[in-house]
Amino acid sequence: MKSALIVYGGWDGHQPEETSKIVSEALSGREFSVSMETDLDVFLDQDRLRQFDLIIPNWTMGNMTFEQGKSLKEVIESGIGLAGWHGGAGDAFRDNCEFQIMIGGQFVGHPGNMKDYTVDIINPDHEITKGLSSFPMHSEQYYMHIDPAVEVIAATKVNQPTDPWLEGTTMPVAWVRPWGKARVFYSALGHDPSEFKGDCLELLLRGLTWAAK
Structure with a gap:
């Protein structure tokens, strides 16, 4: 059985407790043992962290x-997987550039706020995306600064009529990368607990499982 640690907190607008519980229950259904913490001092306990296969920060801003x-x-x-979603990992710890490099990107905006858009599977042969098809979303369409070293596996075309100079831009939605001996996965989806279903949740769960090796 694989094990994961979810460390949640930060800005309440992303409902970190609710979304962490949803993901914890879903991972438990995929034979994970999941622990949850609300104190960042857990990151200081390397002996404990090394007992997990995966560390999931869900801590917007902070x-x-x-x-x-x-x-x-x-x-x-050292080889412990790192993964996360939306602002809990892609907009976490804005003053810590090393964390942003590990994750592979940083949120800079969601022009137009909630909107309809399509998530396109860019690499259908990857272990995470195999068998998945493009799917619709109604959510924030994250605009991000991206490390060019990441491997993008899903992306979207920016739909932004109020900022027409952004219209049609290809923006990564999910990616993977190595970091030392570890695997890192990130998905920009998951603004609201109601979004954790269907292909959105499946993509996330596959990514978390992959990052845990």
């Missing part, structure tokens, strides 16, 4: 100390 970030980075580099 601040992580230098020592917490350094310890987490060392653990990930």
